[in-house]
Amino acid sequence: MCCLCPLDRCHGTRQWQCRRVMADTTATAAGAPRRQGRGNASRFGGRRGRVSRQQFMSNGRVAPGLESLLDPRSVALVGASRRASRWGFLFVRGMEQGSAVRNNYYISRSVDEPETGWYPSIEALPEVPELVVLLIGDAGSRQQIELCLELGSKAVITIATPFTGRDDPLLDRIAEAGMVVLGPNTMGLVCTHTRLDLAPPLLHGEPRDPGRVAVVSQSGTVSADLALELYARGVGLSTFLGVGDQYCLTASGAIRALADDDHSEAVVVYLEDPLDGREFRAALEYARGRGVAVVIMPAGDTGASARAVASHTGALATDARVLQAVCEESGAWLATSPADAVDLTCVAIRRRWAAGRRVAVLSEGGGMVALAADVLGRAGLVLPSLSDQTRDRVGLRPGAKELADNPVDLALVGAVRESPMVYADTVRVLAESGEVDQVLTVGQFGDLIGMNPEREDIEAFEAEERQAVSALINTSERTGVPVLMQSFRAAPGLFEELVAGGVLVVRHLDHAAKLLRLGVADAGPTAGDGLRTGSQNLTYFQARDLLGRYGVPLVPSTPATGPDEVLAREGLPGPLVVKALGRVHKSRGGGVELALPDAEAAAAAVERMQRDLGAEEFAIEPDVSMPGAVELIVGARRSGRFGIVALLGVGGTHTEEIDDISLGFAPMDSATFDTMVGRLRSRDLIWRGSEPRIDLAAVQSVLESLVTLLDERREVLSAEVNPLRCTAEAVIGLDARVVCEEHKS
Template sequence: MSEEATPPSPFSDPASVAVVGASADPAKWGHWLARGALTGEDRRRVYLVNHRGGSVAGRIPYATLADLPEPPELVVFSVPARVVPEIVDQALELGVRGLVGISGGLEDDYELARRVRAGGARLLGPACLGLFDADTQLELAWGRFEPGALGIVSQSGQVGLELARLAAEAGIGVSRFVSVGRQADVTLEEVVGELVDHASTRVVAIYAESFGDGRELVRTVTRLTEAGKPVVVLTVGESPAARSHTGAPASSLEVVDAACRAAGAVRVRTPAEMIDLARYLLLTVRPRGNRVAIVGDSGGQGAVAADVTARSGLRVTPLPAVLAARIEAGLPDAANAINPVDLAGGGEQDLRSYARVVRELTGSGEVDAVLLTGYFGSYGEDTPMLRETELGVVAEFGFAVHRTGIPVVVHSMSADSDAVRALRDCGVPTYHTVEAAAGALGTAASFAPPCPLPLVWGSAAPVGEGYLAARDLVASAGVRFPAGVAVTDRESLLAAAERLKPPYALKADFVAHKEDTGGVELELKDAMSAVWSLEDMIHRLGAGTYVLEEMDTRQGTVEIIIGARRDPSFGPLVVVGAGGTDAELQRDTTIELGPVDTERALTMLRRLRCYPLLDGWRGRAPLDVKALAETVAAVSSVLAGCAAVAEIELNPVRVGADGVLAVDAQLTRAGEERT
């Protein structure tokens, strides 16, 4: 490979820009593109192109790109789809390095992208809403942007603009905005990667409907989180109707959550939640844990806040008696500091009570965050003589956060008072609803360090069909199965029965859903019972290979399901959950990107609702969780190492105090559909 440095992206700080389709009509894209491009004219040369002539923003546009005094470095076009190929050809002939395609409805986006790449250029879009970069005064998009610290990368242009507008309403400016559109050439992952070294970007918001090379995106997002730039992801898929409007396959929300965990990012559900969280991340530190103290001057608001906070995954637990007594000192007799802390009118009597209580809590070592709820922020607005006192309390909050590193979040009944603005200025996130405040705090507390994503290898060695092939493949990685022998008729079964201990299980090797099709018989007490079952199965299912196995007769076992499959974007996944015949009904599963090691598998198991059954529920002996985690890791490594396998499922895996036995296995080969 060449040792030469990669040239800077033409989409970051081009020396010259041409707007093709520039328009004087404010209702047209060409107007906004021309207007935005001219805001950076003191940094770069800007050319407007419109074959109809006239005047645009006080300029006479050029008729074609060929008429420009120099080849522009970047061309943005908003023209009818039928003339796009001609515009692109003109640009490539001039040596243009970058094109931004606002236009949509093209016959073949990817053929256009191929031509652009062959011409030595790159294409953003088509069908995108443009880009904005505060650092370089590059504005080629609809709307107006206030400079700030939030980077927005969106597959949907409209969602991206909604995020930018919500951010502006929340007092958050945008550092860089990129709408990637169809991603025919430049991908979302590439654009996100450019934010790692983008000077003014401190928080990154990503809206994606499909993820392309998801594992590479995970590595890119990991670089952002390791650089101290939190990443917030918004996607769709909870509703069957919420399909990718680009037509690209979408990954399930569980898979996206697993990818976020691997990268140290978090997922939110709505644009409003995304901006609420961005406001928090841009103003203050993330909680070190999930213990929250709630403070209010109204018992009702405190109780509502406690419920909302608990639903956000945070813990509102009673404060130690000594701390509660210190807080209650000086408050009205009706005050209660158990948690929530109810000032019971103490805030009205003396606003400085808020400051004292917050100081006590942030300095106690007993909480990871403080949520203030109710009227604070409105005192000075409604009673001007209290304005200065309230602002003084605000300063105390800021000092407490700075001194202790314990974040304070405020839900205020005022949306935009002097105190509310002062709170934000001193690093205290403020929200007009308690659910927004608690939601942002809860999501901020859910950030975790990224987990290094292992490289995925993959042998192309072929694999067989049926239960025996699945069993042998997984057993080669150390997974234990009951002793078993392949049989085809009465004689081979009788010979096998002499080598195995009853009771027996008899399974049809070539049947996938054995219980649904009568392809399995259990609790066969002797050889003749097994013979009769074999003859019945052959009559019903046909001749073929069957498997005679010893039964797992251990008592007190728990049934678990372990699976591994390939996601179109994120590659190997591993799934573990409550197993047995009711697995689909219980829906108690968790997913991680694979392969996983034993420690990661243990983390997965602890997330399950059924985990207490493995860990000594109601005085029972703990089961061999370590062996189960090793089995999960082994299954994940088998799939990652065998490109010929699309999916593996072990169900049930029976976990006892003395180890783990997988008693059924099924695999789907690459290119086959699961039956």
């Protein structure tokens, strides 16, 4: 009979697992040394004969403050089982993955076999376990936590609920002792970089390569979906923390800790309740400051989901609209599904953004050429024509030049199936041209050998394919132009190398189009075009009208849909400004042209934007020149747990890069406003010694108007003026944005 399960015969993976443990037990009984990591230390003393941890783990530190959870020197599992049908058996299997780098202890009242690591109680262990996992009931869990406090354990994972409420005195004792508790109602945790698997259902108990993305979640099933998709997309999982009901370790605390984790480039959060809104917002801001992308997938957006959430964890569901303003302010992303969350994560960790919607497509010909153009066009992307110079540099075959445009047919460039470098060379030319913002390759790249497996030069061809992969990655890194690949079946090895180098690889064209659209700078965390649900942007002129009714001063503006309409307008003296509407960051990618001398120049600018950006609506405005002016951003956001949040900061085209903002909460008064001004790093722009350079009273009036707008109009979620151009005599808004609750018909 197997030592881990009551079966006379094991099947599948269990057979391998049981034979391995049986061999260890037999060796111990025969007098051989014990397995490393199985109680091989004196009672509560040091460890002897351990295997070097550096031999088995990734370099870099785990999340500071969570070391005892994610990288413990010893783990005790209370509620371990040898029966394959029990939850405790799955945890035993998961713990075995890290047996070479830590001491594992299995606690079961009915088993006392120290030679195999099984003990009847925590008190019987040869050392104080650093981490204790509790798979027992509520009352037993409470007793074990009290025992862990007495012994000095550093961390506990509890599935059951040992607390009487959030005011339980036991929580105060835990905080005073500095113990970290994960749970209750948690699926557990995983850290692939330290070979710690204490959530076996997440990865089905199978060892996985260390990944790049962390997951913080209040749901186990959602987390399993996320983890599997992350591995399918080539980025993998670094850490999983099932925060459950967040009695001790909250989602906010997990985000803040993981922002300093050397292995995590992004954090995906499935959230049902942030508990403390201000703490949560501060954690998101901290992650942004550390350069770690956060993708939030909220629950409770509809009545049905709110009821489902409440029945799942007992926590009050967070309306997804609560997070919209917070995400916009903190730079976080808002996802609508696990697949959407992984898409956003892959784009975010690539850290390359397209300046506009211009895409060059490379294909091997056939129907995929026309199909790619159609799919990308429906996604709002533009396939610009290439200049003669670029067409020459592409190196078309004689007689084919007049046929080549965009998409580029590689069959007219060279024998792509004879040389994969044709892909890389063509991508390089297009990325260096300055005529496109992103490049998409479509076809068989990554599996060209599979099309002709009988060829004699397979090794040389494979070497050239690897060379092409390196060249593609280098081109994207050097030029900053994102490259995305749609491949029918990219070969293993090449696929991982491309993704690690920032070249995303997908199977389907529509998926490629979505990622290309997300890769445009305007579609980043502050955009409002489909990344958030439950809200809608007012048009530019609707927003201006609404803000004007609340006394916000704005520069005059004239709408236009084409160059002829600009020329037909009377009374447009220069200098003028042309803005392409429908873009959050109009100035990026050529969406704004300044200092146009007259209407003819403005009309020409409109024509260029129509051609290059695909813009359809425009605003024609006077170029307001104010010597010595300071540009600010003022705004107000509505949130649930946060109330109405006012925003003041350095404005203009580089607001996000400068990142000098100050937040305050309604009601807005002089004291709150003065505090916000004082928190700005760039206060010297506003003050000259003890005297203000600008009309601060007028700035405060604008901010008060925005807060009043949100207070009186409950359907308005946010309102913003950026920039607000300020002098000592006056202030005037040059751009406006208002987001309202979406009205369902």
